[in-house]
Amino acid sequence: MTKIHPFTKLNLVFWLSIIAFILPNIYDLLILLIFDIILIILSRVPLFSKGFRKFVIIFLLANISIFIAWLLFSTRPGNVILFETSITIIPDKWIWHILITDQTLFYALSISLRTIIMFFLMLFFFAAISDRDLIHGLRSIKVPFAICLMMSLTFRGLSIFTQEYSIVRDAMKTRGVEFDKVSIIKKIKNFISIFITLIVLMFKRTEEMEASIEARGIPFRSKRRTIYHYYPFRKIDYTILCVLFLFLSFSIYLRIINGSFILMIIHLFG
Amino acid sequence: MVPIIEFNDFSWMYKASTSLVLKSINLKIHRGEFIGLMGPTGAGKSTLCRCINGLIPLRTKGWIRGTVHVLGMNTRTAKMSELGSRVGLIFQDPETQFIMMTVEDEIALGLETLGLDRNEIRQRIEWALHIVDMDGFENKTPEDLSGGEKQRVAIASILAMRPEILILDEPTSDLDPQGKNKIFQILEKIRNQFDLTIILVSHETEKILHFCNRIIVLQKGEIQFDGHPSKLFQDLALPRKIGIAVPTYLSFRSFLPESTNLLDPIVTCQDLIKNLRNVTFPFFEKEKMVPLAPKHQEPVIEVIDLSYTYPNGTQALKDINLQIYPGEFLAIIGKNGSGKTTLVKHFNGLLKAKTGKILLYQTPIDQFSISEISQKVGFCFQNPDHQLFKNTIRDEIEFGLKNLKFPQEEITLRYNEITDLLNLKQFEKTSESSLFLSKGIRQRLALASILVLKPKILIIDEPTTGQDFQMIEEFMKILQKLHSQNHTIIIITHDPRVISYYSKSIVILDNGKLIKKLPTSAFLCDTKLQQIAAFTLPTELKIIQTLQKKGLLPSSINDPKILLDALNRLLH
Numbered sequence: 001m002t003k004i005h006p007f008t009k010l011n012l013v014f015w016l017s018i019i020a021f022i023l024p025n026i027y028d029l030l031i032l033l034i035f036d037i038i039l040i041i042l043s044r045v046p047l048f049s050k051g052f053r054k055f056v057i058i059f060l061l062a063n064i065s066i067f068i069a070w071l072l073f074s075t076r077p078g079n080v081i082l083f084e085t086s087i088t089i090i091p092d093k094w095i096w097h098i099l100i101t102d103q104t105l106f107y108a109l110s111i112s113l114r115t116i117i118m119f120f121l122m123l124f125f126f127a128a129i130s131d132r133d134l135i136h137g138l139r140s141i142k143v144p145f146a147i148c149l150m151m152s153l154t155f156r157g158l159s160i161f162t163q164e165y166s167i168v169r170d171a172m173k174t175r176g177v178e179f180d181k182v183s184i185i186k187k188i189k190n191f192i193s194i195f196i197t198l199i200v201l202m203f204k205r206t207e208e209m210e211a212s213i214e215a216r217g218i219p220f221r222s223k224r225r226t227i228y229h230y231y232p233f234r235k236i237d238y239t240i241l242c243v244l245f246l247f248l249s250f251s252i253y254l255r256i257i258n259g260s261f262i263l264m265i266i267h268l269f270g
Numbered sequence: 271m272v273p274i275i276e277f278n279d280f281s282w283m284y285k286a287s288t289s290l291v292l293k294s295i296n297l298k299i300h301r302g303e304f305i306g307l308m309g310p311t312g313a314g315k316s317t318l319c320r321c322i323n324g325l326i327p328l329r330t331k332g333w334i335r336g337t338v339h340v341l342g343m344n345t346r347t348a349k350m351s352e353l354g355s356r357v358g359l360i361f362q363d364p365e366t367q368f369i370m371m372t373v374e375d376e377i378a379l380g381l382e383t384l385g386l387d388r389n390e391i392r393q394r395i396e397w398a399l400h401i402v403d404m405d406g407f408e409n410k411t412p413e414d415l416s417g418g419e420k421q422r423v424a425i426a427s428i429l430a431m432r433p434e435i436l437i438l439d440e441p442t443s444d445l446d447p448q449g450k451n452k453i454f455q456i457l458e459k460i461r462n463q464f465d466l467t468i469i470l471v472s473h474e475t476e477k478i479l480h481f482c483n484r485i486i487v488l489q490k491g492e493i494q495f496d497g498h499p500s501k502l503f504q505d506l507a508l509p510r511k512i513g514i515a516v517p518t519y520l521s522f523r524s525f526l527p528e529s530t531n532l533l534d535p536i537v538t539c540q541d542l543i544k545n546l547r548n549v550t551f552p553f554f555e556k557e558k559m560v561p562l563a564p565k566h567q568e569p570v571i572e573v574i575d576l577s578y579t580y581p582n583g584t585q586a587l588k589d590i591n592l593q594i595y596p597g598e599f600l601a602i603i604g605k606n607g608s609g610k611t612t613l614v615k616h617f618n619g620l621l622k623a624k625t626g627k628i629l630l631y632q633t634p635i636d637q638f639s640i641s642e643i644s645q646k647v648g649f650c651f652q653n654p655d656h657q658l659f660k661n662t663i664r665d666e667i668e669f670g671l672k673n674l675k676f677p678q679e680e681i682t683l684r685y686n687e688i689t690d691l692l693n694l695k696q697f698e699k700t701s702e703s704s705l706f707l708s709k710g711i712r713q714r715l716a717l718a719s720i721l722v723l724k725p726k727i728l729i730i731d732e733p734t735t736g737q738d739f740q741m742i743e744e745f746m747k748i749l750q751k752l753h754s755q756n757h758t759i760i761i762i763t764h765d766p767r768v769i770s771y772y773s774k775s776i777v778i779l780d781n782g783k784l785i786k787k788l789p790t791s792a793f794l795c796d797t798k799l800q801q802i803a804a805f806t807l808p809t810e811l812k813i814i815q816t817l818q819k820k821g822l823l824p825s826s827i828n829d830p831k832i833l834l835d836a837l838n839r840l841l842h
Contacts, residue, residue, distance in 0.1 A: 132371040152370055159413065160365060164656065170620050171657040175670040175719060176644035197659035204655070208366035214329045215320075215361075216380045216428070217354020224385030228378040228392075 006137030025260035078103030306482035324353035358428030364420035418449020515739035576626035601773035
C-alpha cells in the first residue's frame with residue numbers, strides 16, 4: 001500500500017464512492033464492500049483500536065437507524081409483501097401505513113451498503129494517506145505550489161483552530177456562560193460568541209502566517225523551485241487508474257441497462 | 271565601510287493608520303554588527319524590521335517617504351523573493367511560523383525556493399538542525415514540539431537559507447525560561463561562528479546588554495538613542511523616561527569606580543565587593559524577614575489528594591495537597607509541562623477532579639454551578655484575545671452581568687466602579703471597537719470583564735508574556751491594588767521579577783507533583799528549589815547573595831530583597 005502514490009489513493013477513494021452510488025444492484029455493492037474491506041486490511045486501519053472503535057460504533061448505530069427508517073417510511077411496490085400494517089396516530093387524520101416488500105428491503109439494504117462503503121473508504125483515506133503525503137504527492141504531479149501551500153496552511157490552521165476553540169470555550173465559562181444545562185437557543189447564541197472570537201483570532205493568525213511566508217521570500221510562482229520530497233508515479237499507479245476508469249465506465253453501463261455484474265457472470269457461466 | 275542597511279529620511283504610515291509609524295529615520299548599519307532594537311510597545315520596532323526585510327513596502331500598503339537600501343537593493347524596487355532569502359526575519363509567535371507538517375518540510379520549504387538540489391537541501395537541513403541543537407528532529411510535527419523548540423525550528427529554517435542579515439523580532443517573549451535560555455545560547459553560537467549582521471528586538475535589557483554592541487532605541491516612531499550600550503545607561507533618566515527596563519543592579523553605580531564595566535554584572539559584583547569591604551551596615555541587624563502570615567482563617571481553596579490524567583494518558587497531576595488562604599498573593603511556578611495550568615483549571619471547575627477533591631470555601635466545587643463559580647473565582651487567560659468577543663468596552667464588561675441576569679442599575683453601578691478602578695473610561699471614548707486597543711489595554715479589559723463579577727479569588731495565567739516593562743509594571747500595580755483590597759491573587763508566571771518582587775508565597779510544581787509551598791523570601795534563598803522550578807534569580811539579588819557569601823552583608827537576614835533595599839538606601 002505504501003508504494004501506491006497518494007494521488008492514486010485519493011482517486012481510489014473518490015471514484016469508488018461515486019461508483020457506490022452508480023451501481024444499481026445489491027450484489028454488486030456487496031462485491032464493492034468486499035473490495036473495500038480488502039483495502040482496509042491492506043492499509044492496516046486499526047478498526048478496533050480505542051480511537052476508531054468509538055467512530056465505528058456511532059456509525060453502525062446511525063446506519064442501523066437509516067436502514068430502519070427506509071424500511072418503515074418508504075412504501076415501494078414489490079413482488080412479495082413481507083409485512084403490512086396500519087397504525088392510527090391521530091384518528092381520521094394520520095394513519096401510518098407500513099408496507100415492507102422485497103423491493104423496500106433491497107432498497108433499504110442498498111442505501112445502508114452504500115453508506116458503509118463510503119464510511120470504509122473514508123477510514124481508508126484517513127489511515128492510508130497522511131496530510132503530508134497528500135501534499136508531497138500533489139506537488140510531485142505538478143499541482144501548482146500555491147494550491148499545495150494552501151492545503152498545508154489549511155491543515156495547520158485546523159490544528160490551531162481546534163486548540164483555540166477549547167481555550168475560548170473555557171474563557172467563556174469563566175465568565176459564567178453555561179454550555180451544558182441551557183436551552184438550544186442559548187447554546188447556539190453561546191457558540192456564535194465563540195465563533196466571533198475565533199474568527200477574529202483566525203484573521204490574525206492568517207495574517208501572521210502570510211507574513212511568515214512572505215518574509216522568507218517564498219513566491220507562489222517560481223521557475224527555479226525544486227522538490228525535496230519527490231513521489232514518483234509508478235506502473236502500479238497507472239494500472240490502478242486504468243482499472244478504476246474501466247470499472248467506472250462499466251458501472252455507468254450497468255446503471256444505464258439497470259443490470260448486474262454478478263448476474264451477468266452467473267448468466268455467462270450458466 | 272559601505273553600510274549594508276541604510277535608511278534615508280524614511281517615514282512610513284500604514285494604510286489604515288492616521289499617524290506615522292516611522293518618522294524621518296536616518297540609520298546606517300554595517301556588516302557584522304549585533305544590534306539591539308529597543309523601545310516600548312508601539313514604538314515602531316516591528317515596522318522597522320519589516321522595512322529591512324522588504325515586507326514594507328513590497329507587501330504592505332501605506333504611505334512612504336524616503337528610501338531604504340538593503341544589501342545594495344532599494345526596497346521599493348527589489349524582489350521580495352531576493353530580499354526574503356537574504357534577510358531572514360523571525361517573528362514572536364512560534365506557532366504561526368510553522369507552516370508545514372514536519373520540521374524537515376518546514377526547513378526544506380525555503381530551500382526549495384532557492385532552487386537547490388535534493389542532496390544540498392538534505393545537507394543544509396542537517397546542518398541547520400545541528401546549529402539549533404535539534405539533531406534527529408526531522409520528522410517531528412508541530413504538535414510534538416514545545417514553543418521554544420518551534421522557535422528554534424524557525425531559526426533553523428532561516429539559517430538554512432544562509433541569510434546575510436538575521437532579524438529576530440521578540441523571539442523569546444512567548445517562551446518559558448528554558449526556551450528563552452536555549453534561544454540565547456543559539457544566538458551566542460551564531461554570533462561566534464558566522465559573519466552575520468544580527469538585529470535583535472527584545473524587552474530583556476540584560477540580554478541586550480550582554481549580546482549587542484550597539485543599541486537603537488525607538489519611541490513613537492523616532493530614534494531616541496543610537497550608540498554603544500554603556501552610553502544608554504550613563505544617565506538612567508533617559509531609559510526610564512522612554513520606558514526601558516533598567517537592570518536594578520545598575521543602581522549600584524554610584525558606589526562603583528568610573529572604570530567599572532556596568533554592563534557586566536560579574537564585574538559589577540567584583541568591584542562592589544572591593545568597595546564594600548570597609549563599610550558597616552548599622553541598620554541591618556534591625557531588619558527582620560517578614561514571616562508568612564499565620565493561618566487563622568479557613569482556606570478559600572483546598573486541594574485534597576488531587577491527581578489528573580488527560581484522555582491521551584498523560585498524567586498531569588499526582589497527589590496534590592494544597593491550601594490557599596484568603597488574601598494570599600501566590601505564584602505557581604515550575605517548568606513547562608509541570609502541571610501549573612492543569613492545577614489552576616481545577617480551582618474554577620474548568621477541569622473536574624477525577625481523583626481527589628477540591629473545596630471552594632469549604633464546599634466541594636462540583637456543588638457550585640458555572641455561574642456561581644464565576645462570581646467566586648475569576649480566571650484571566652494569557653492572551654486577552656481569547657477572552658474578548660464583544661465590539662465595545664461597555665458590551666465586553668457588561669456581558670457577564672447580563673448573562674447572569676443582573677438588574678440594569680447594578681450593571682451600570684459595577685461598570686462605573688470597574689472602569690474607574692482599572693482606568694478604562696478614557697479608552698471607551700477614544701475607541702469604538704475593543705479590537706483596536708493595544709495589547710496592554712486589552713489585557714486590562716479582560717481583567718475588568720472578570721472583576722466585574724466581583725470574585726474574591728483571582729487566577730491570572732502568565733500576565734507578563736509579550737509585554738514591555740511599563741505594561742508589566744502597570745498591570746502588576748493593579749494586581750497589588752486588588753491584593754490590598756483583600757483579593758486572593760494566584761498567578762502562574764515564569765517572570766523572575768514578578769516572582770521576586772510581587773508574590774508573597776510560592777508553590778513549586780515539578781512533573782505534576784507539588785514540591786513545596788513556601789514564603790517568597792525563603793524561596794529566594796533556596797538554590798535547590800530554584801533549580802527545580804527553572805528559576806533564575808534577578809541579577810541584583812544574585813549580587814546581594816554573593817556579597818552575603820563573602821561576609822560583606824549579614825547572613826542572618828535571609829531575604830535578599832531586604833538587603834537590596836537596605837543597600838540601595840545606603841548607596842543613595
